[in-house]
Amino acid sequence: MSRRRQIYEGKAKILYEGPEPGTIIQYFKDDATAFNAQKKGTINGKGVLNNRISEHIFTLLGQIGIPTHFIRRLNMREQLVRQVEIIPVEVVVRNVAAGSISKRLGIEEGTPLPRTILEYYYKDDALGDPMITDEHIACFGWATQEEMHDVADMAIRINDFMCGLFAGVGIRLIDFKLEFGRLWDGDYSRIILADEISPDGCRLWDSTTNEKLDKDRFRRDLGGEVEAYQEVARRFGLLPEGSVSTVLDLDEHRKARGKKDS
DSSP states (O other): OOOOOEEEEOSSEEEEEOSSTTEEEEEEOOEEEETTTTEEEEOTTHHHHHHHHHHHHHHHHHHTTOOBSEEEEOSSSEEEEEOOEEOSEEEEEEEEOOTHHHHHHTOOTTOEEEEEEEEEEEOOGGGTOOEEOHHHHHHTTSSOHHHHHHHHHHHHHHHHHHHHHHHTTTEEEEEEEEEEEEEEETTEEEEEEESOOSTTTEEEEETTTOOBOSTHHHHTTOOOHHHHHHHHHHHTTOSOGGGGGGSOOHHHHHHHHHHHHO
């Protein structure tokens, strides 16, 4: 497919004009950022892995009735999606204390939360994506109350499904980020899931060892980012068997890193 007009470039993806009205081509980059892009780097092959992992999860979510923007994967790095009007609110779903909630509330990382928590953040890089409440969303008209009810209901359904999905391959779903958009049909719109779901926006810990299989390996300079992303793809059966020997062995990674650091 010939490359079309670029519409937008973000931290991890580039959006291009789609082949038909109402469609977008979503290209997954290898670029990695953390701390609101204060830390930048590259994880070789990340875009390919995230494309496959997100395709897999979005396809399964569609099968249980979650409306999404995903149409089909086009190639190793691109997928065709529906064009939506993104709601400027990131939804973070938390099952276990980690990251910012541990720092804010002094809860030890790894502590299971008494119940799943939904947090909302205003999508604005210049402001550092500040945490907001339902009152802010309603006051500034970022979404209607009815739309936010749909968002919350879908987020909980997605979490229930994904917890089981990841548990089935030996991974704990600690927390994850979701984005939603309005799909317009004339004057009428409905809320659907957009963006991506991948190790870039999820905290994923091995169920047995608690090893991190997500972008925290980049954020915290743990190394082994490529192997971690590959391991998630491998457990979902998304890597050919011949490549299994190249995936995650974090014990070996730590030993090698120790020798290099000494």
